[in-house]
Amino acid sequence: MTASxxxxxxxxxxxxxxxxxDDESVLEIIDQLEERLHEPLRLALAxxxxxxxxxxxxxMLGERIAPxxxxxxxxxxxWYRYSPTPTITLHPRTGAPRRMPIRRDRxxxxxxxxxxxxxxxxxxxxxxxxxALKSVILIDTPGIASLSADTSTRAFRFLTPDDAPSAAxxxxxxxxxxxxxxxxxxEAFRDNAAGAAQTVCAVSVLSRADEVGSGxxxxxxxxRRVAHRYQRDPELASLTLGVIPVTGxxxxxxxxxxxxxxxxxxELSALDRDERERLLVSADRFxxxxxxxxxxxxxxxxxxxxxxxxxVRMATAIIRGGASSSSELSEELVQQSGLLEIQDFVAGQxxxxxxxxxxxxxxxxxxxxxxxxxxxxxxxxxxxIEHFTLAAHTLRELSLLADxxxxxxxxxxxxxxxxxxxxxxxxxxxxxxxxxxxxxxxAAVHAAAREGVARWRRMSSSPLADRAVLDVCRVVIRTLExxxxxxxxxxxxxxxxxxxxxxxxxxxxxxxxxxQDAAQQRQDDEPGLRRDHRLKLRAVGAQSHPLG
Numbered sequence: 001m002t003a004s005x006x007x008x009x010x011x012x013x014x015x016x017x018x019x020x021x022d023d024e025s026v027l028e029i030i031d032q033l034e035e036r037l038h039e040p041l042r043l044a045l046a047x048x049x050x051x052x053x054x055x056x057x058x059x060m061l062g063e064r065i066a067p068x069x070x071x072x073x074x075x076x077x078x079w080y081r082y083s084p085t086p087t088i089t090l091h092p093r094t095g096a097p098r099r100m101p102i103r104r105d106r107x108x109x110x111x112x113x114x115x116x117x118x119x120x121x122x123x124x125x126x127x128x129x130x131x132a133l134k135s136v137i138l139i140d141t142p143g144i145a146s147l148s149a150d151t152s153t154r155a156f157r158f159l160t161p162d163d164a165p166s167a168a169x170x171x172x173x174x175x176x177x178x179x180x181x182x183x184x185x186x187e188a189f190r191d192n193a194a195g196a197a198q199t200v201c202a203v204s205v206l207s208r209a210d211e212v213g214s215g216x217x218x219x220x221x222x223x224r225r226v227a228h229r230y231q232r233d234p235e236l237a238s239l240t241l242g243v244i245p246v247t248g249x250x251x252x253x254x255x256x257x258x259x260x261x262x263x264x265x266x267e268l269s270a271l272d273r274d275e276r277e278r279l280l281v282s283a284d285r286f287x288x289x290x291x292x293x294x295x296x297x298x299x300x301x302x303x304x305x306x307x308x309x310x311x312v313r314m315a316t317a318i319i320r321g322g323a324s325s326s327s328e329l330s331e332e333l334v335q336q337s338g339l340l341e342i343q344d345f346v347a348g349q350x351x352x353x354x355x356x357x358x359x360x361x362x363x364x365x366x367x368x369x370x371x372x373x374x375x376x377x378x379x380x381x382x383x384x385i386e387h388f389t390l391a392a393h394t395l396r397e398l399s400l401l402a403d404x405x406x407x408x409x410x411x412x413x414x415x416x417x418x419x420x421x422x423x424x425x426x427x428x429x430x431x432x433x434x435x436x437x438x439x440x441x442x443a444a445v446h447a448a449a450r451e452g453v454a455r456w457r458r459m460s461s462s463p464l465a466d467r468a469v470l471d472v473c474r475v476v477i478r479t480l481e482x483x484x485x486x487x488x489x490x491x492x493x494x495x496x497x498x499x500x501x502x503x504x505x506x507x508x509x510x511x512x513x514x515x516q517d518a519a520q521q522r523q524d525d526e527p528g529l530r531r532d533h534r535l536k537l538r539a540v541g542a543q544s545h546p547l548g
Contacts, residue, residue, distance in 0.1 A: 004355075005359050005388070005392060006037065006355050008359075008384070008388050008391055009037055009362055009388065010034075011384065012362075012363070012384035012385065013030055013034055013362070015381055015384050016369070016381050017030050019375065019377035020369075020373075023373075026369065033362045033365065036361070037355075037362060039137065039358075040133075040134070040135050041169050041350060041354040041357065041358065042167065042169045042358075043137065043138055043139065043168065043170050043172060043346065043350065044141055045057055045141060045171075045172050046141045046155065046171050046172070046173050046185065047173055047175060047207065048143055048144050048181060048182065049143030049144075050143070051175065051176055051208070052249070053140055053141065053143075055068050055249055055251075056205065056252070058252045058256070059248055059254075059337070060132065060138065060339070061130055061132050061133070061138070062132060062256070063130060064106075064252065065080075065104075065107070065128060066078070066108070066140055067108050067109060067111055074142070075118035075154070076111075076113075076142065076154070077122075077139065077141055078123065078125075078139070079124070079126060080126045080133060080138045080139070081125070081126070081127055081128075082127070082129070082134045083127025084129055085127070086127065086128055087125075087126075088102055088109070088125070089125045090121060090124050091122045091124070091125065092122060093121065094120075098114075100112065100124075107256070109126070111124055123158075135351065139168060141155045141159060142155045144182070144185050155185075156185070159185075159188075159189055160188035165361040166189060166361065167361075169201065169354065169360075170202065170346075171189055171202040171203075172202075172203055173185070173202050173204050173205065174204075174205045174248075175204055176206075176207060176208055176211075183239065186239035186240060187239060189239075201350070201353075201357055202239065202240045202241065203240055203241050203243075203244065203345055203350075204230070204236065204244070205244050205246050205342060206226060206227045206230065206243055206246065207246060207248055208249070209223035209227075209245035209246055209338060210223070210247045210249075210308060210310035213310075215308065215310040215313065216310075216313075217313055217314060217317060220245060223338075227244065228243075230243045234406055237406040238405065238407070239402075241401060241405070242405075244338060244341050244342050246337060246338035247310060247311070247336075247337045247338060248337075249307060249308045250310060250311040250333060250336065250337040251333075251337035251338070251339035253307040253311055253333070254311075254329075254333030254334040254337055254339075255334060255339070257326055257330040257333070259326050261326075262325070262326035262329055264295055264299055265303075265312070265316055268293065269320045271292060271293060275292040275293075276292075276316065279292055280313050282309065286304060287301055315333060318332045348427045348428060349428065352429075353428070357394075363385055363389075366381060366385060367382075367385055370382060393479065393482065396478075397423040397424055397479065400419075400472065400475050401420065401424065404420050409472055410466070411472065421433060421435060422434070422452065422476050422479050422480060423475060430486065431445060434448045434452065435448075436448060442487045442488075442490040443487075445484075446483075446484050446487035446488055449487060450484050452476075452480045453477055453480045453484065456476050456480065459473055460474070
């Protein structure tokens with residue numbers, strides 16, 4: 001089995017610690033980088049103003065805690081991480097962090113900035129005891145292309161800083177219509193996050209997908225056609241790994257459905273067909289005074305705010321179709337919202353590659369550290385960085401996937417489709433990569449992988465194969481060899497659902513520190529440290545840690 005990416009990165013950090021053993025500021029940065037390596041994947045939600053970021057975040061959490069209004073707090077970068085007990089900490093741009101009171105209004109957190117404006121707040125850290133946050137840190141960002149230039153600047157400064165790698169490992173980017181600002185941001189994130197590798201680690205969400213079809217029951221079908229068209233757009237295809245339509249409001253409502261709401265939907269579904277259709281013809285009609293239903297205008301207004309007219313129509317249709325409990329209705333609404341597709345994408349594409357995505361940002365920061373503060377011994381650090389680059393096959397897979405989606409692979413259609421599947425376009429577990437049954441045992445996986453290696457080697461040895469074809473073949477062969485190696489270690493008769501990525505900790509230990517609150521950043525008060533040296537170090541470490 002190839003050496004663990006985590007192990008390689010740990011060794012690289014240890015080497016850096018030895019080289020800079022006398023510099024407390026660098027050691028502090030290394031502490032932060034080590035914490036980042038062992039914490040969950042950082043997944044940021046980004047997009048233009050009113051794209052529905054906070055609403056989708058609540059849906060992914062399964063609880064309405066992120067504020068969704070247009071208050072000051074939505075103009076601040078907010079982290080949501082696992083904590084055994086709820087905590088909220090405000091980090092001002094200047095001064096010490098402040099613990100904030102925990103207050104909720106109709107379920108949503110009230111993030112009161114107190115005497116500070118959004119411009120004076122660097123970020124807010126929310127720790128919450130939710131199972132969903134044990135495997136991922138979700139980051140809500142201010143709107144891109146906001147009428148407030150400062151709001152847009154904060155989003156760009158956090159996700160695509162000029163002088164450091166992005167603090168996010170991957171991005172879910174919400175768009176309503178493909179706009180020049182969307183492309184500009186995704187280009188900046190790709191270039192910032194990937195460095196020279198041009199790795200793509202973003203997925204696009206066609207948010208508020210129900211609006212594409214004007215709230216009709218078949219709105220998601222229309223939205224899927226639009227998403228497919230966007231996905232084939234050459235400009236967008238080179239920047240994102242896919243476009244998924246999601247109705248965020250419906251997803252949030254479905255994940256947090258109340259029994260009283262189910263009862264209200266059941267009453268609507270029991271109405272005479274003509275009366276029901278007249279009532280649901282539009283949002284305005286739904287809120288008018290009427291004798292057709294016993295539901296008050298207030299109840300109907302709340303349903304509309306929570307689910308939208310599309311969600312109300314969908315819920316009544318599902319109940320008429322046989323849903324006989326709130327749990328059945330919730331499950332079906334979640335399916336109809338598109339939420340499962342984005343969750344499956346994150347679980348299938350980003351999570352299996354989490355170690356490499358995290359390590360990539362760490363290595364880029366170490367590169368900058370050695371460039372800005374050269375000293376004896378940094379040659380060993382650069383050698384470790386080169387070792388990482390050679391070992392991080394996942395980055396080459398993602399780069400090749402980006403090429404495949406934007407300009408196609410220089411292969412026959414059938415071979416191109418196979419290459420994309422092998423490098424993880426449809427999923428990163430070994431059977432999926434090889435086109436086998438999910439229940440395929442290790443022996444079958446090993447045999448298919450070795451057969452694939454032989455076939456792709458023959459293709460690469462053809463005198464007609466040019467440089468572009470050879471580059472594709474090398475990546476595919478490396479993936480197949482890793483699958484074969486992992487299958488041989490599992491042994492015959494056992495199923496193999498492991499990935500062929502390099503994100504396997506060979507020690508088999510769980511991520512250290514995952515789900516714990518980040519340590520508070522220590523104040524740099526060493527008297528002998530020159531001010532310019534200190535500022536440059538802060539710039540190097542600024543994105544290594546949320547407290548940076």
